Amino acid sequence: MNTNGDAAVEVVPVRHVGQWIGMAVVALFIAMFVHTLFSKIPSGARSCHLIAGKNQCHAILRWRFGWNLIFHYFTNGGILRGLVVTLELTVFAMVVGIVLGVVVAIMRLSHNRVLSGVAWTYTWLFRGTPVYVQLLLWGFIAFLYPTFAIGIPFTHIYLFQFGANSVFIPFNAAIAGLGLNEGAYFSEIVRSGLIAVDEGQTEAAISLGMTRAQTLRFVVLPQAMRVIIPPTGNEVISMLKTTSLVVVLAVVDLLGAVDNIIGQNYQPMPMLLLASIWYLIVSTILSIGQFYLERHFAKGALRTPPLTPIQRMRQDIRGIASKYRTKRGVPTRATT
Amino acid sequence: MVEARGVHKSYVGVEVLKGVDLTVERGEVTCLIGPSGSGKSTLLRCINHLEKVDAGELRVDGELVGYEARGDKLYELNDRRICHERSQIGMVFQRFNLFQNLNVLENITVGPTKVKEINAEQAKKTARELLARVGLEGKEKNYPTQLSGGQQQRVAIARALAMEPKLMLFDEPTSALDPELVGEVLDVMKDLARSGMTMIVVTHEMGFAKEVADSVYFLDQGVIEESGDPKAVLTSPSSPRLQSFLSKVL
Numbered sequence: 001m002n003t004n005g006d007a008a009v010e011v012v013p014v015r016h017v018g019q020w021i022g023m024a025v026v027a028l029f030i031a032m033f034v035h036t037l038f039s040k041i042p043s044g045a046r047s048c049h050l051i052a053g054k055n056q057c058h059a060i061l062r063w064r065f066g067w068n069l070i071f072h073y074f075t076n077g078g079i080l081r082g083l084v085v086t087l088e089l090t091v092f093a094m095v096v097g098i099v100l101g102v103v104v105a106i107m108r109l110s111h112n113r114v115l116s117g118v119a120w121t122y123t124w125l126f127r128g129t130p131v132y133v134q135l136l137l138w139g140f141i142a143f144l145y146p147t148f149a150i151g152i153p154f155t156h157i158y159l160f161q162f163g164a165n166s167v168f169i170p171f172n173a174a175i176a177g178l179g180l181n182e183g184a185y186f187s188e189i190v191r192s193g194l195i196a197v198d199e200g201q202t203e204a205a206i207s208l209g210m211t212r213a214q215t216l217r218f219v220v221l222p223q224a225m226r227v228i229i230p231p232t233g234n235e236v237i238s239m240l241k242t243t244s245l246v247v248v249l250a251v252v253d254l255l256g257a258v259d260n261i262i263g264q265n266y267q268p269m270p271m272l273l274l275a276s277i278w279y280l281i282v283s284t285i286l287s288i289g290q291f292y293l294e295r296h297f298a299k300g301a302l303r304t305p306p307l308t309p310i311q312r313m314r315q316d317i318r319g320i321a322s323k324y325r326t327k328r329g330v331p332t333r334a335t336t
Numbered sequence: 337m338v339e340a341r342g343v344h345k346s347y348v349g350v351e352v353l354k355g356v357d358l359t360v361e362r363g364e365v366t367c368l369i370g371p372s373g374s375g376k377s378t379l380l381r382c383i384n385h386l387e388k389v390d391a392g393e394l395r396v397d398g399e400l401v402g403y404e405a406r407g408d409k410l411y412e413l414n415d416r417r418i419c420h421e422r423s424q425i426g427m428v429f430q431r432f433n434l435f436q437n438l439n440v441l442e443n444i445t446v447g448p449t450k451v452k453e454i455n456a457e458q459a460k461k462t463a464r465e466l467l468a469r470v471g472l473e474g475k476e477k478n479y480p481t482q483l484s485g486g487q488q489q490r491v492a493i494a495r496a497l498a499m500e501p502k503l504m505l506f507d508e509p510t511s512a513l514d515p516e517l518v519g520e521v522l523d524v525m526k527d528l529a530r531s532g533m534t535m536i537v538v539t540h541e542m543g544f545a546k547e548v549a550d551s552v553y554f555l556d557q558g559v560i561e562e563s564g565d566p567k568a569v570l571t572s573p574s575s576p577r578l579q580s581f582l583s584k585v586l
Binding site: 198200201203204205206207208209210211212214218219222223299300301302 | 384386415416419420421422423424425426427429431433434435436437438439446447450451452479480481492495496499
């Protein structure tokens with residue numbers, strides 16, 4: 001603003017011509033795409049010409065994206081049941097993964113060589129093999145170990161035993177496969193978070209007489225959370241979609257349900273879009289959750305926590321309002 | 337209170353302490369001075385068992401730090417015993433090291449409630465008294481990032497005092513502060529010294545050493561070059577190393 005504080009001087013901003021042209025081009029492409037979304041095309045065009053002749057072809061039109069079908073099947077019972085299975089698998093596999101990941105990360109950083117060795121081996125094995133194979137392995141574990149038992153090793157004295165197939169039913173095998181694989185990845189995320197916390201924090205905690213466990217619980221982990229949460233959001237959303245692999249175990253999740261419907265109506269495109277829309281809806285909700293979780297754990301790390309979208313909107317409105325006032329010549333705090 | 341005899345300490349290949357002797361009586365304030373890399377901080381960290389001594393004898397309140405002598409052997413203490421030893425020694429760091437995830441009050445109460453298992457209300461009451469003592473009433477709910485360096489360091493002192501230590505160690509407590517904030521921290525420390533607390537202070541504040549300390553040790557390259565009454569040591573040093581060091585510092 002001006003130095004005198006009273007007579008307002010007009011400021012002419014730089015004109016970004018290239019930016020305007022770019023915007024026009026992008027707008028054009030968006031308009032074209034949106035048009036395809038809401039346009040209809042001849043259904044089975046070629047055969048139409050042969051059978052009905054050119055003029056009658058206009059009669060048979062269909063939504064290019066098959067919105068009618070998507071809408072029709074959107075809340076279909078099978079689809080919703082599949083969605084619930086997908087959500088259950090995501091939640092359970094992530095819980096297993098997160099608990100394992102935290103434990104393994106802590107083991108990995110332990111001074112105890114046995115613990116860190118076990119942790120390293122686990123990560124090496126489960127991160128180094130395809131999750132697809134791991135899923136199959138748990139699904140067909142009975143092939144390797146038909147029964148599990150608690151008793152004295154290398155004898156036939158058992159306290160308790162059960163058949164592999166009774167526990168590793170497809171749904172449980174899916175959770176085991178996905179969860180164990182996730183744990184390996186998640187342990188590295190947790191480890192990076194733990195390493196990121198300043199050494200001085202640990203020293204200060206230790207110098208108060210805290211044990212290693214207390215230091216971890218009250219000082220290091222809460223601060224590591226800030227680093228851990230963004231990639232965790234990533235993992236949850238990734239898991240949401242990885243669960244679709246359970247089809248190899250004949251578990252009917254969202255994509256499985258969609259597959260079943262495709263088998264009936266032979267309309268793969270609209271049905272796959274339908275599944276994608278559901279995945280998008282869930283991942284959007286998860287992202288919103290992530291934002292608030294991050295905000296919570298930013299406590300103490302930032303002087304001012306990031307604004308929520310609603311707060312930001314209010315601020316923008318206030319900003320526009322004050323700009324409007326200056327244009328009318330009413331001095332605002334910006335001109336002092 | 338603290339007794340060091342021929343303390344040696346090496347990090348990978350570098351010998352940092354080469355046989356240090358030190359005696360600190362109860363209620364005394366001792367300042368460790370010397371150029372960076374001379375081993376002052378390492379000696380301090382050994383006293384708190386943040387570092388392990390390689391050779392020599394280090395006793396706090398008559399007890400070996402980190403070891404127990406039985407017969408003619410030294411037995412390493414387990415983690416629990418070491419934690420207990422540390423809980424009786426307060427430490428203040430150059431970089432404050434306040435717990436970033438906790439507010440001022442929680443920073444001070446976390447030690448007493450978790451380590452000494454004092455009840456929360458009692459701990460809070462003590463914490464408020466300590467905050468008043470370091471001149472920070474009303475800052476209870478603030479997070480460390482919202483405080484100035486001087487304020488953070490005063491909270492750090494209060495945090496250490498909350499454990500009711502028998503010995504306080506200060507590792508260059510004012511080195512990370514703006515010059516105008518140094519005074520407020522030194523004032524708290526002087527007040528503490530007057531109250532009869534046993535203190536070992538690694539510092540570059542010669543004025544503080546001269547005014548408050550009962551004895552001064554000058555370390556250079558891992559050995560104690562000169563020690564004694566601060567006024568004598570700091571005004572008429574006998575070793576050429578200390579003479580040249582003081583000429584640069586003052």
